[in-house]
Amino acid sequence: MGTAYVYDPIYLEHNLPGHPESRERLLQIMGLLEKQGMLERLVAVEATPVSMERLTRNHSQRYVDTVRQMADRGGGHLDLDTYVGSRSYDAALMAAGGLVNAVEAVLEGEVGNAFALVRPPGHHALTARGMGFCLFNNVAVAAHYALEEKGLERVLVADFDVHHGNGTQDAFYDQASVLYFSTHQYPYYPGTGDWREIGRGEGEGYMANVPLPEGVGDEGYGRIFDEFLYPLAERYRPQLILVSAGYDAHWADPLAAMQLSLTGYTHLAQTLKAMADDLCQGKLVFTLEGGYKLEVLAYAVLNTFHALLGDEEIHDPLGPAPRSERDVGDLVDQLKGLHRLV
Numbered sequence: 234m235g236t237a238y239v240y241d242p243i244y245l246e247h248n249l250p251g252h253p254e255s256r257e258r259l260l261q262i263m264g265l266l267e268k269q270g271m272l273e274r275l276v277a278v279e280a281t282p283v284s285m286e287r288l289t290r291n292h293s294q295r296y297v298d299t300v301r302q303m304a305d306r307g308g309g310h311l312d313l314d315t316y317v318g319s320r321s322y323d324a325a326l327m328a329a330g331g332l333v334n335a336v337e338a339v340l341e342g343e344v345g346n347a348f349a350l351v352r353p354p355g356h357h358a359l360t361a362r363g364m365g366f367c368l369f370n371n372v373a374v375a376a377h378y379a380l381e382e383k384g385l386e387r388v389l390v391a392d393f394d395v396h397h398g399n400g401t402q403d404a405f406y407d408q409a410s411v412l413y414f415s416t417h418q419y420p421y422y423p424g425t426g427d428w429r430e431i432g433r434g435e436g437e438g439y440m441a442n443v444p445l446p447e448g449v450g451d452e453g454y455g456r457i458f459d460e461f462l463y464p465l466a467e468r469y470r471p472q473l474i475l476v477s478a479g480y481d482a483h484w485a486d487p488l489a490a491m492q493l494s495l496t497g498y499t500h501l502a503q504t505l506k507a508m509a510d511d512l513c514q515g516k517l518v519f520t521l522e523g524g525y526k527l528e529v530l531a532y533a534v535l536n537t538f539h540a541l542l543g544d545e546e547i548h549d550p551l552g553p554a555p556r557s558e559r560d561v562g563d564l565v566d567q568l569k570g571l572h573r574l575v
């Protein structure tokens with residue numbers, strides 16, 4: 234069936250020199266994929282600008298206009314961290330549209346699975362406000378598309394970025410049609426993601442937050458995925474799995490304090506692939522969120538493609554975390570109790 238990727242040079246035009254969420258991130262990724270001969274094994278899915286109808290299922294028209302006008306005036310900031318340049322609006326439309334196209338290709342059976350290599354990232358973007366380097370919430374827009382245009386009833390969004398995806402949580406907090414699972418350093422930016430945030434109304438029980446202390450690594454993440462996420466997903470029976478793939482939980486990342494290695498990250502991707510194969514005919518689409526150590530980011534994406542293709546191959550030039558890792562046994566037990574998995 235094949236594995237697809239989405240990429241477009243417009244993603245490089247959203248850029249602010251010296252900012253950690255820079256064009257260099259994608260340049261490094263594409264350079265390594267090319268050098269390793271990975272691109273020729275993949276199907277290229279074209280990015281197109283997301284339609285206003287699709288975008289405004291998740292964002293207010295007023296906020297969309299604010300971003301467009303800021304870009305038209307040459308740029309500005311939505312908050313201290315979140316810049317808009319003259320090309321950022323167009324790049325952000327193409328980021329959301331690129332991911333939607335990847336989801337469409339998978340749901341139509343044109344490819345088995347996919348990874349959208351898009352910028353700017355999305356999971357912090359709220360319906361009426363961009364924040365945390367994010368302009369439009371790509372994964373939320375794609376989930377709405379799958380639910381409302383493709384007739385799906387259950388979409389799992391798994392978010393292993395080191396930051397909590399507050400925008401994605403907010404978008405689906407009172408709905409059962411999206412099960413949102415997130416591992417994140419806590420307390421940390423953006424401040425949300427307590428384990429007791431489990432959703433509300435019809436959505437109660439469909440937010441699965443896994444707040445982590447500093448120092449959790451390969452073993453801890455592996456246990457959380459195997460012992461908590463997997464049974465949770467088995468019970469939910471998703472028809473599609475979307476992944477907010479952030480690689481800033483690596484031990485060498487400059488922004489956070491977790492202990493995952495490239496090998497540990499690859500095992501998470503392999504688990505998600507196995508889960509999709511078991512539960513939803515392999516329908517699995519990754520989208521790029523954070524990850525600020527450039528070498529880590531490039532190898533992590535390369536390894537993820539190997540996992541999506543079903544290869545065993547893992548590249549880990551940085552090796553295991555230098556420090557021993559924090560145990561998560563009690564947290565896993567608490568989460569299983571809270572979500573009635575015992």
Ligand SMILES: [Zn+2]
Nearest residue numbers: 394395396523
């Ligand atoms: Zn992040």
